[in-house]
Amino acid sequence: MLSTGPELRLMRLLSCLTLALLFQASDAKRDLKSGFDRTAKQNFGGGNTAWEERKLSKYETSEIRLVEILEGLCESSSFECNRMVEEHEEHFETWWFRRKTKHPDLHRWFCIEMIKVCCPKGTFGPDCNACVGGSERPCHGNGRCDGDGTRGGNGKCSCVHGYNGEFCLDCIDGYYNEVRNDTFSLCTECHSSCKTCTGPTSQDCDECKEGWEEDDQKTCVDVNECSKDPSPCKEDQYCLNTEGSYSCNACDKVCSGCTGAGPDKCQACASGYQDTEDTCTDIDECSEAVCTKENQECVNTKGSYVCICSSGYEEHDGECVQMPQERWVRQNEKPTSRESRKQQHESVYLGYY
Numbered sequence: 178m179l180s181t182g183p184e185l186r187l188m189r190l191l192s193c194l195t196l197a198l199l200f201q202a203s204d205a206k207r208d209l210k211s212g213f214d215r216t217a218k219q220n221f222g223g224g225n226t227a228w229e230e231r232k233l234s235k236y237e238t239s240e241i242r243l244v245e246i247l248e249g250l251c252e253s254s255s256f257e258c259n260r261m262v263e264e265h266e267e268h269f270e271t272w273w274f275r276r277k278t279k280h281p282d283l284h285r286w287f288c289i290e291m292i293k294v295c296c297p298k299g300t301f302g303p304d305c306n307a308c309v310g311g312s313e314r315p316c317h318g319n320g321r322c323d324g325d326g327t328r329g330g331n332g333k334c335s336c337v338h339g340y341n342g343e344f345c346l347d348c349i350d351g352y353y354n355e356v357r358n359d360t361f362s363l364c365t366e367c368h369s370s371c372k373t374c375t376g377p378t379s380q381d382c383d384e385c386k387e388g389w390e391e392d393d394q395k396t397c398v399d400v401n402e403c404s405k406d407p408s409p410c411k412e413d414q415y416c417l418n419t420e421g422s423y424s425c426n427a428c429d430k431v432c433s434g435c436t437g438a439g440p441d442k443c444q445a446c447a448s449g450y451q452d453t454e455d456t457c458t459d460i461d462e463c464s465e466a467v468c469t470k471e472n473q474e475c476v477n478t479k480g481s482y483v484c485i486c487s488s489g490y491e492e493h494d495g496e497c498v499q500m501p502q503e504r505w506v507r508q509n510e511k512p513t514s515r516e517s518r519k520q521q522h523e524s525v526y527l528g529y530y
């Protein structure tokens with residue numbers, strides 16, 4: 178017996194092959210028919226039904242047609258497909274000329290009966306036994322039978338999502354049996370507040386899901402994590418309650434602690450910011466004399482300020498000293514806005530520390 182791997186592959190190949198064969202057969206017939214219609218009109222100035230049918234039926238059973246079909250079965254690049262067709266060419270010929278009428282189902286005759294790679298649908302294994310739950314509705318319609326339609330597998334069920342158990346009649350946690358008997362089961366999802374349940378609403382929970390708690394009416398309701406003390410969030414975050422959960426979000430950078438998003442939800446202003454009409458705004462430190470060294474200028478920044486050397490001066494040992502003439506000229510060729518000098522200063526500053 179073949180091992181499961183190649184057997185399955187071959188089975189799949191064959192299903193495709195059979196479909197392709199049947200498709201091709203009907204397609205060829207249609208193409209040929211239109212071809213005949215065309216030629217008939219050209220040659221005879223009208224349809225000649227008897228002639229068409231004679232030719233058609235002759236072609237329909239001819240070896241030329243079989244060869245044409247076999248040649249077109251596989252992609253030229255599919256080594257496995259071509260090898261298989263070649264290997265079983267005799268079987269195809271036998272079927273085509275001698276078995277087709279008595280055994281019109283090529284899949285059954287070739288794959289199940291002749292080369293014994295396939296099994297009828299709903300059966301599996303060397304002897305084509307019925308799948309768990311029976312061959313009519315394997316796994317009671319709620320799963321896939323291992324090896325279904327092949328000579329391999331063990332016939333056991335892999336249930337689709339929501340179903341459980343050997344026979345795929347039980348429901349997983351979070352689902353309940355809306356309908357259930359010995360051969361049929363319909364599992365439906367519980368309310369989002371339930372871990373387990375017996376019905377569709379939040380009152381039908383057996384157990385609440387995490388983030389939900391039972392109230393006086395035995396209903397699962399959302400836990401407001403944000404009302405807890407201490408808050409589950411960090412100091413520079415605010416808490417947002419959601420159904421079944423909560424989230425922690427960063428405060429605006431102008432805040433030191435906050436109750437929500439934005440500069441108007443601060444508990445206190447961050448350093449460098451002041452409370453102006455219930456919102457935190459930047460303090461302009463430069464409005465006071467903060468850069469006191471000689472030839473120094475003050476530049477206000479968001480939440481802070483920097484002291485930079487005035488135009489024509491550069492920082493040297495913490496003092497603003499006159500730039501050598503040559504460098505001063507070179508630098509003046511570039512745009513020297515306050516902003517670019519500030520950036521220059523900051524990059525120096527960052528480089529030093």
Ligand SMILES: [Ca+2]
Nearest residue numbers: 400419421422
């Ligand atoms: Ca919540």
